[in-house]
Amino acid sequence: MRVSRRHLLQITGVGIVVAGVFPRMAFAARNAIKSMRTGVQPGGKTRFVVETANRPSYTLVYGENTLTVKLSNTPADNSVSAKLASGTLVRNISQTQIGDSVNIVLDLKKPVAEIPKNQIMILEPNGDNDYRLVLDFVAGTTKANSTTTTAAATKTPEKKHIVVIDAGHGGKDPGCIGKGGTKEKDVVLSVARKLRNSLKDAGFTVYMTRSDDNYLKLNERAEIAEKRHADLFLSIHANANPSRSVKGFSIYTLSEKASDEEAQKLADAENAADKIDVSGFESFSKDIRIALSSLQQHAVAEMSEEYANGCARAFNRAGIEQQAGPAVRHAPLAVLRSTVPGALIECGHLSNKAEEKLLKSSSHQDKLVAAIVKSIKNYDFEA
Ligand SMILES: [Zn+2]
Numbered sequence: 001m002r003v004s005r006r007h008l009l010q011i012t013g014v015g016i017v018v019a020g021v022f023p024r025m026a027f028a029a030r031n032a033i034k035s036m037r038t039g040v041q042p043g044g045k046t047r048f049v050v051e052t053a054n055r056p057s058y059t060l061v062y063g064e065n066t067l068t069v070k071l072s073n074t075p076a077d078n079s080v081s082a083k084l085a086s087g088t089l090v091r092n093i094s095q096t097q098i099g100d101s102v103n104i105v106l107d108l109k110k111p112v113a114e115i116p117k118n119q120i121m122i123l124e125p126n127g128d129n130d131y132r133l134v135l136d137f138v139a140g141t142t143k144a145n146s147t148t149t150t151a152a153a154t155k156t157p158e159k160k161h162i163v164v165i166d167a168g169h170g171g172k173d174p175g176c177i178g179k180g181g182t183k184e185k186d187v188v189l190s191v192a193r194k195l196r197n198s199l200k201d202a203g204f205t206v207y208m209t210r211s212d213d214n215y216l217k218l219n220e221r222a223e224i225a226e227k228r229h230a231d232l233f234l235s236i237h238a239n240a241n242p243s244r245s246v247k248g249f250s251i252y253t254l255s256e257k258a259s260d261e262e263a264q265k266l267a268d269a270e271n272a273a274d275k276i277d278v279s280g281f282e283s284f285s286k287d288i289r290i291a292l293s294s295l296q297q298h299a300v301a302e303m304s305e306e307y308a309n310g311c312a313r314a315f316n317r318a319g320i321e322q323q324a325g326p327a328v329r330h331a332p333l334a335v336l337r338s339t340v341p342g343a344l345i346e347c348g349h350l351s352n353k354a355e356e357k358l359l360k361s362s363s364h365q366d367k368l369v370a371a372i373v374k375s376i377k378n379y380d381f382e383a
Contacts, residue, residue, distance in 0.1 A: 029054055029231070029382070031074040033102065034130050036082035038090045045119075045136045046088040048106060053229055055160075056122065056133045060115065061147050067112055069104040069133070076102040089139060113140025130229070160205045161381050164230040166335060167192035167208065168237040168344075171215025173273050176240035178350035180357070185213065187359050188236040191347060194369045195236070202373060218273060222338040231381050232307060233342030234372070235335050237270065238359055239323075240351040247352040248323030251312050252344040253304040254337060255330035267331035270344070303341035311343060311375035318371040321348070321355075345372070 032053040039047045050056070050069065061068040075097060082093040092107040119136040123129070167189040169175035175184025192208060199206045207228045209221040225233040239250070258264035305328070312327035323346075333344055347368050348355045358364040 029073075031056060031071060033071070033074060033077045033080050033095075033104075035080060036093060036104065037085070038082065038088045038093075039085045040087050041136055043138075045138055046090060046112075048090065048135045048137075050104060050133050051129055052131045052133065055131050058133055059147055060120075060135075062112065062114060065108045065111060067106040067108060067135075067137070069106070069135070070098070070101050071104065071133075072101045074100075074102045089137070110139040111141060112137045114146065125229070160203060161231045162205045162207070162228055163199055163376060164207045164209065164225040164228050164233045164340070164342075165192045165195055165199075166221045166224075166233065166235040167210055168235055168270070168335075169215075169273060170210050170213055173215050175273075176238065176269075176350050178240075178356035178359075179244075179353060180360075182350055182356050182360050184238045184240075184350055187238050187350070187365075188347070189213065190362075191365050191368055192236050194365055195234075195372055198369050198373045199376065202377065204376070218271065218334040219337070221335050222340075225338050225340040225342065230340045230342075232376065232379065233336070233338065233340045235333075235342070235344040237344060237346050239266070239346040239349045240269075241349055242351075244351055244353065246323065247349045247355045248321040249315055249327075249348050250323045250325075250346045251308045251315075251328050252331050252333060252336075252346065253308045253328065253342075254301065254333055256332055257330075258332065259326070259330040262325070263329040263331040266329075266346070267333050271332075271334045300339055300341050304336070304343055307341060307375070307379050308343040310378050311345065311372065314371040314375040314378070315368075318367055318374075320367065320371060323349075 034051040034053060036048075036050045039049070041047045048067075048069070050071070052071065052074065056074070057072045059070040059072070061070060076095040078095060080095075084090060084093065089108050089110055089112060090106050091109050094105050094107070096103045096105065115135055115137045121132075121134040123132040123134060125131055167185070169185040170189065171185075173185065175188070177183050189210070189212075193211065196206045196208055196211075207224065207230070209224045210216055221235070222233075252263065252266065258267055308328045312322070316322060316327070336342055336344060348359050350356045350359060
């Protein structure tokens, strides 16, 4: 059984609690149908649009009076009913689950001609929509049962993994401030921008919660990760400690209980960002809150842990100083409360004089970024 994190959200949302633990394979990114509609295009063309959570991989099968759009790795979802415009070639639309795929069957008034490649589009998500497979077609003759396959290997480019980078603090919230006056919000923004550029070069789809010096609430940051359907969320920070000799990086994942006293203090400090503009966990959308208490969260925690361990290894290999104690710690960090696996990276201590200097330097920022990029490349997104 393959169940996506998002699908699980639906399952848990209706109160079906699945006891036990799914094997990690169960959480491989599975697509989902979000909406379907038809419309009339200039030239009397019929347009069919299916909106999906992830990039769709499809096959078209032309029947006598049907056009079947087969979406691989996608469950049928009969709660999604197609909006049918009048004056199109489509009479009715139904869904059938065939193995791992869904067959979306367009019942036609007349047979359609094979759709030329330039009339088949996959649109990237934008503000209001997820991925959309768009087909424009006209009546005509096609040998029944001929198929147009867009396997992942041919027309659809390989799925690009989506990383959301969160530069901590910003705007009226400076984060911690080094003795030399270095503000956390500036250092982490610089690192985040470099990271965005490197990840884009490496072929990832990257979004930032903030790309300028502005302030966002912690839940807003987490919700950007949700909305972008991120595969990984990284919150970039720098630390401070009352003891100026404390230095080194540490990586945090979300847990309800802090792994140690230091982790709790860090969570208090980082969560305090929201006290500037108070917003508690209540403000999270209901779906996210449901997920937090669900089995899904278990899977997210597991994936986050795996990422964090890999990231710590990459930092160690790059010779970046680690804070004394465990490299990966756990704390109830508000910014990590989402259904997206992720971690909060404390790149080093601004309260330490030498490290403040390092964190400010472009070359050290490049070193941090290179290590993070390595850890993302090594992360098993499909697990
Ligand atoms: Zn911070």
